[in-house]
Amino acid sequence: MIEKRELICVTCPRGCRITVEMEDEKIIRILGNTCERGKKYAESEIKDPRRMFASTVRIRNGVHPVLPVTVTQPFPKDRLKDLSAELRKTEVTAPVRMGDVIVKNVLGTGIDVIASRDMESVRS
């Protein structure tokens, strides 16, 4: 019995409509992707769905009160709310450089949270 799963790829703005054909929980065919990343997305979406994630953390002494941050790799989809809650408890101090690690190995995932931009300190 072949089961079909319809997906929209989120890897790039093109948004390809992908059909994954499954038999006994196994992927047998992937259709509709225009590139290799689409195939990878479809495989991951079936086995272990992940998303890129971005948010902000509080920053002391910065030109703004919050600093935008992102993750070094796509994050497990079902734990995005936990990650968001974790970052609400996080505070850093300016100055910060783009790429600085804000939280290492966040929630034990092996993924780091990093600064998305430079932020100068108001007194520097």
Place this chain on the structure above:
Amino acid sequence: MNLRSEYDVIVIGAGPAGLAAAIAARQNGCDQVLLIDRDVEPGGILQQCVHNGFGLETFKEDLPGPSYAQRFINRAIDCGVQFLMDTMVLAVSRDKQVTVSGALVGIRTLQAKAVIFSMGCRERSRAQIRIPGTRPAGVYTAGTAQRWVNIDGLMPGNRFIILGSGDIGMIMARRLTLEGAQVERVVEIMPYLSGLSRNLVQCLQDFEIPLFLNQTVSRIIGKKRVEAVEISAVDEKRLPIPSSAEIIPCDTLLLSVGLIPENELTRRAGIEMDERIGGAVVDDTFSTGIPGMFVAGNVVHVYDLVDYVSQAGEKAGSSAADYIRGKTSYSEKKVKTTAGKNVRYVVPQLIRPESLKETSILLQMRVVAPLEHRVELIVRDGEKEITRKRLPYARPGEMVSVSLPQSAYDIVQQADEITVEIL
């Protein structure tokens, strides 16, 4: 701030278009390039777009908005662009005098050899879509809420309704949900999504936020603060059907109902406008009708990808450098581009056939309504076909582009007008 009285190029607006334009002007030999912005730092709207998805074309990486901006800011600093932040441009005269005002420099008039307008867009607000009801606090544009949450660290409410399925609205629905708010639903007056379908997946479906098509907010309820909104289904004329009205309690209504190019300065400078899109009429070098005045980015028409905004800025910057070097001829022939069947508009509105001697020309357009099947884009001069391109589909939310190859020179050179249609 050590301000000169004369510059080669003055760029107005330090968002992605302005940054790329200023960098390109410097790299093409302009010594004195000044980039002016009313915000305290460069980067424009990218600074509040903390989400990922930027730069896949330009950097082959998936970057958050502030990182995309940071790379261009660093490049601009490295190549010697001068910045004038926290300063408002009040007017640009026909002879390219730029009057600025701000606490850093007072009121000053600066002379430029070339001016690049890259002011971007403003959001449409409640006044422009005329929602009936009371006038309480709690009705904001999605971009305003985005700035409060992502730059100022403030939450504008607890229970949200979002009107409009544009990308900013969907991205805010996700952001607010992750910050602990309740987003009741996203409503869209049109029968189709107006943003990218990937945002439907990763911003709404991932968080089980319902999207309702063919619905609108027909009334706002509340005295001091929004208490509820009335939502109605719409008929074929997109007017609310009274019998369908339902009242949904909420404390905040966000509007993601479109962008308007911000062209007050452009109009006052006397530049000819294309009123269908609210931007200046441009040729393929992003030159306006006034020699030495260029436009780039969302101030021309609304793009859906920042990478293309940067490319437009780069083109405008190098065109400004060409103009200063006297490389641009204003007497050469220009050919009009016309929107044919299913096409709402085409940018640029004019092309210089002579440009094809050096490079291909990119035409960008949007379709009138979704075409959810294989389509063909055809560029022609009357009966003579210039080029064609196959597309898997065409949707109003996604810009369509086609390149006029250099081999089209002979046909284009003889044409008065070329038409683009999507069938």
